[in-house]
Amino acid sequence: MRFRSLALALAVAACHDRGAAAPPAARSPAAVSAPEPSPADTLTPAALAAELARPAARRPVVLHVGFRPIFEAGHIPGALDMGPASTQEGRDALQAELKTLRPGQEAVLYCGCCPWDHCPNIRPALALAHRLGLQNVKVLAIPETFRTDWIKAGFPVEK
Numbered sequence: 001m002r003f004r005s006l007a008l009a010l011a012v013a014a015c016h017d018r019g020a021a022a023p024p025a026a027r028s029p030a031a032v033s034a035p036e037p038s039p040a041d042t043l044t045p046a047a048l049a050a051e052l053a054r055p056a057a058r059r060p061v062v063l064h065v066g067f068r069p070i071f072e073a074g075h076i077p078g079a080l081d082m083g084p085a086s087t088q089e090g091r092d093a094l095q096a097e098l099k100t101l102r103p104g105q106e107a108v109l110y111c112g113c114c115p116w117d118h119c120p121n122i123r124p125a126l127a128l129a130h131r132l133g134l135q136n137v138k139v140l141a142i143p144e145t146f147r148t149d150w151i152k153a154g155f156p157v158e159k
Contacts, residue, residue: 037126042141048108049155052077060138061101065094065125066111066146074151076110076140077158085111085125094125098132106136112146 043051051060062078064071065085075081082097083090094109101107109129111121122139129137142149151157 035123035127037122037139037141041126041138043108043138044141045150045153045155048076048140051106051108052156060106060108061097062108062110063094063097063125064111065090065109065121066113066119067121070111070113070146072159074157074159075146076150077156079110079158082125084121085109085128086120090121091124091128094128095132098129098134098137101134101136104136106138107134108138108140110140110142110146112140112142112150114145116141116143 048060048062052062059078062076062080064075064079064081065083067084068081071079071081080097082094085091085094098107107129109122109125111119111125113119113121116122119142126137126139140150
């Protein structure tokens with residue numbers, strides 16, 4: 001338990017350092033080159049919670065594209081962990097999973113490591129989905145952190 005808390009703290013600190021303190025050139029090349037998600041690309045936490053209440057066959061696939069310690073500390077029920085999309089390994093895992101989607105199947109990507117505008121993972125993940133030609137992939141709008149915008153808001157969590 002102590003190791004998990006330390007790993008979570010280090011992952012969050014790395015994200016904050018990468019975004020808040022580092023100039024854009026110091027961020028991962030994938031994060032810098034990916035455009036901001038448009039309003040059409042985003043889904044609010046309340047909207048996703050409503051979609052997760054639908055019958056199983058109509059729920060979106062939820063993919064966590066952030067740091068594993070954050071996922072292990074608590075995640076959206078049914079979400080799959082792809083690893084950080086700021087790494088090649090994370091993008092490779094995400095690409096493999098996205099290629100398994102049925103035509104028209106909805107998917108939601110989320111990270112939640114740090115404030116949205118500093119996240120090194122969400123933009124490269126969405127850019128990859130767009131390069132694959134997927135139109136039904138959205139990102140969960142998390143302005144602050146997963147803990148603040150999902151857990152503390154009372155939405156369901158799975159460990």
